[in-house]
Amino acid sequence: PLQQPSFSADATEAALGLVDVATLVELKGLGGFWRALARRVLCTRLCRRDGQPVPTQLGEITDLDVEQLIEAGRPGDAAVAGRMLPRLARLHGYGYVGLQPADAILIGSDLQFMAVVTTLSLRNNSIGDKGVKAIAEALKVNAVLKNCNLLNNRLDVESAMMLAKIGRERGIMLSGMKRDQREVSFFNEGLQPADAILIASDLKFMAVLTTLNLWSNSIGDEGAKAIAEALKVNAVVTTLALGNNNIGDEGAIAIAEALKVTAVLTSLHLAANNIGVDGAKAIAEALKANAVVTILNLDSNRIGDEGAIAIAEALKVDEMLNGLGLGVNNVGVNGAKAIAEALKVNAVLTELWLGGNKIGDEGAIAIADALKSGTADLTFLDLRNINIGVDGSKAIAEALKVNAVVTTLFLGGNNIGDEGAIAIAEALQVTAALTNLELRLSSIGDDGAKAIAEALKVNAVVTSLSLRNNSIGDEGAKAIAEALKVNAVLMNCNLLNNSL
Structure with a gap:
């Protein structure tokens, strides 16, 4: 011995x-x-719990780390503990240990005899549909378990819907969220449609959650539909981020239906979701009936002119939307013209992203006319990389001379050239509103830089100016330097990557 x-x-x-x-x-x-x-x-x-002393008696043990038991080849000890420890409330450590369906079946069997465990995490395993059926049967008879995290387990939609039904009926959380959380982020966690269904089920129990971030996952249209159904009855979520989830038109249509009835959601982010014309039209119709959404991000989709025209029609009657992102959406001249016409009658939109669309000079001229109308209330305008040249630049410059509200203007990535820069410089001499001007990658040389320098000598409002990645040489740089000696308000002037 x-x-x-x-x-x-x-x-x-x-x-x-x-x-x-x-x-x-x-x-x-x-x-x-x-x-x-x-x-x-x-x-x-x-059995140690963070911030608490090590238990010295069985009756003091509330937490058990089962990962090490599983690694030791003794998963059954967790079930034994469940019967022996009167105050055991939480099992930790099932995640990231590669549980298979057979393991989940054993755990499900054990759960039926655990009368005190209230929290169980099986996240990030491979229990699959067979394993989840065993867990589901246990959840039906276990009277105390209230938190069972089953995310990232390669479940199919049918299994997730079965679990969600049990969760709703028995008051069991299935996604690891806590009932008292105000903000939850699942950013880039590899979530699939089934995971979104579990999350949607849990929203019913969360009375104070205001922000839900699901950006950069793969929930698809099925996941979006589940979230949309939850939103119809949810009375607290104000910000929902579903960007980069490939929800497509079907998912967008489901979200649009939710927008028609929700009374609390104010900020909706649907960027990079492969949303096309049908999805855009559905969202546009929803905006006509919705009275609460103030921010809508549809950047990096494929709504095209037809979708932009539908959104524009909604803008004519919408009285709440303050920020609208339509960047990189295959919008052309006709779409830009429609948006411009809407701006002439819309008095609430203050921020507009149109960058990355090929609206060209004709589209820019239409936007400029809206800025001169006196009714457009835009303070932020993104027109980067929209394929405009001198004519479009001159039109925007003329609008700036009379517009009294635009404070931030992004024009970088266009073929503005010296002639366009000179026109913008003339506007800088008279504008009393513009504080932030971005002209990077705009083919501006020394002549354009000199004109801008002269404007800076008299301009008293611009605090940030970007001229990086142009063709400004020593002469242009010297002119800017002289202007900076007398300009008392410019705080940021970016001249990197020029020809100095």
């Missing part, structure tokens, strides 16, 4: 802290001294 060591119990215990769980369990059978010591070490390792 293993002899009691000659050095102190404290030193022995410290040494056992380096021993694996399987060995510690074996030591418990080698006599009273080793049993007591091994139990203390196991309790420290498996």
